[in-house]
Amino acid sequence: MLSITKEQIAQLPPVEYDGKIHVVDTVSGVRDVVLYLSKCDIVGFDTETRPTFTKGKSHKVALLQLSTDDESFLIRLNKTGMPNVLRRFMEADKPLKVGLSVKDDFHSICKVCDEFTPGGYVELQEFVKWFDIGDMSLQKVYGIIFGKRISKAQRLSNWEADELTAAQQRYAAIDAWACLKIYRYLLAGCFDAETWKFEDFDFVNDKSEEGSEK
Secondary structure, X not given: OEOOOHHHHHHOOEOOOOOEEEEEOOHHHHHHHHHHHXXXXXXXXXXXXXXXXXXXXXXXXXXEEEXXXXXEEEEEHHHHOOOHHHHHHHHOOOOEEEEOOHHHHHHHHHOOOOOXXXXXXXXXXXXXXXXXXXXXXXXXXXXXXXXXXXXXXXXOOOOOOOOOOHHHHHHHHHHHHHHHHHHHHHHOOOOOHHHOOHHHOOOOOOOOOOOOOO
16 A cells, blocks of 8 residues: 655645635525535535644534635635535535545534534545555645645644634645545546656655644
């Protein structure tokens, strides 16, 4: 099974994301997003929760990210709650929703949505095993396939802030978008584990950002 180290990740150039990012913080905005994404075949998804540094204290999920190939929608659940239209979207078999460590996301969503029953999901951690990829973190899986580094610098930032910074928005958008990109690439048969070599990637010496896992 293919694997990549944190030291190797640090040598890779950063991911570039040129898609549109939409921050959604109203219920009417959520309805518009669901109407738009319901026409898609597949979307990438992820969630973010404000970190806690106090033992015994936790926060509810603050952000739900849904992404197409060229657009990412950041739904601020801490402001909108979980409207029924969004719950039904997340429970529907279509569109297919691709994520990584989805059980953690489901657990977070259940805390803000009673009787939530997820439907139509792909767990990348299981899917990538069919392609002889042994690593489980999004950063490492993406690094193995595309030779690019997803920054995790914003992972422990405040996702309940009044306004999300540009860096937070980009981080959140990339996480959902990357899940979709990985799935499409593997499904299309574009990855060959037998010929994979880390040395074939272009490297950079910029180690200013941490290479920690998700």
